[in-house]
Amino acid sequence: MPTKTLQIPTADGxxxxxxxxxxxxxxxxxxxxYSDGFGIRxxxxxxxxxxxxxxxxxxxxxxxxxxxxxxxxxLPEHIGEEDRASLFAELMPLIEAxxxxxxxxxxxxxxxxxxxxxxxxxxxxxxxxxxxGGLLALRTAAxxxxxxAAVAAFHGPVSADGPGxxxxxxxxxxxxxxxxxMTPEALGELSQVLDAAGVxxxxxIYPGTIHGFTMSDTDAFSASGLKQHWDHLLPLLxxxxxxx
Numbered sequence: 309m310p311t312k313t314l315q316i317p318t319a320d321g322x323x324x325x326x327x328x329x330x331x332x333x334x335x336x337x338x339x340x341x342y343s344d345g346f347g348i349r350x351x352x353x354x355x356x357x358x359x360x361x362x363x364x365x366x367x368x369x370x371x372x373x374x375x376x377x378x379x380x381x382x383l384p385e386h387i388g389e390e391d392r393a394s395l396f397a398e399l400m401p402l403i404e405a406x407x408x409x410x411x412x413x414x415x416x417x418x419x420x421x422x423x424x425x426x427x428x429x430x431x432x433x434x435x436x437x438x439x440x441g442g443l444l445a446l447r448t449a450a451x452x453x454x455x456x457a458a459v460a461a462f463h464g465p466v467s468a469d470g471p472g473x474x475x476x477x478x479x480x481x482x483x484x485x486x487x488x489x490m491t492p493e494a495l496g497e498l499s500q501v502l503d504a505a506g507v508x509x510x511x512x513i514y515p516g517t518i519h520g521f522t523m524s525d526t527d528a529f530s531a532s533g534l535k536q537h538w539d540h541l542l543p544l545l546x547x548x549x550x551x552x
Contacts, residue, residue, distance in 0.1 A: 342441030
């Protein structure tokens with residue numbers, strides 16, 4: 309699986325990024341993948357490569373490029389529960405500096421760059437994200453209704469922006485919630501908001517999961533949760549990007 313490190317020009321400088329794509333000399337639908345709060349690391353590269361293996365060009369930008377290239381902070385090989393407090397003490401200033409305005413400026417740069425790559429086929433793209441990246445994925449889809457055909461968010465704070473965000477979505481949506489993040493009552497309330505906004509969506513709690521369940525380098529990892537993630541993500545992309 310070919311991979312490469314790239315530099316994405318943005319309004320605020322150069323964002324380093326990672327891309328994975330099939331080695332068949334053909335063009336493939338583009339997918340923008342936003343990392344979780346811990347950023348680009350081997351597990352994100354593995355996810356990108358696996359997704360690319362299904363016939364997609366997958367672009368993973370460094371969310372924190374304004375603070376330096378990957379790795380912006382040093383991460384252990386396995387992120388245990390005992391590591392989270394100290395790591396988030398370092399990460400929270402970076403996350404808080406990533407304002408909504410910066411998110412939208414970056415999203416425009418990322419989508420523009422993705423669609424311009426010679427390996428990416430002409431047509432709509434998709435966006436997916438994990439944890440905070442799920443919220444960034446939704447914001448990106450809302451800001452690019454003519455270009456983003458599908459968006460997925462996994463264990464993300466998807467309601468953080470309120471109903472106004474959902475009303476701007478034209479993409480097909482899948483929201484995969486951790487059981488530890490979302491009660492059935494809250495899921496029902498979210499569904500009412502999505503219905504009122506006219507969103508075409510699926511929204512499910514993945515049984516037995518906690519926040520971060522897709523990430524195999526953390527204590528939160530759930531193999532069944534990761535499988536459910538693929539079982540929802542791949543049909544979503546195949547149905548919207550014409551890559552079955």
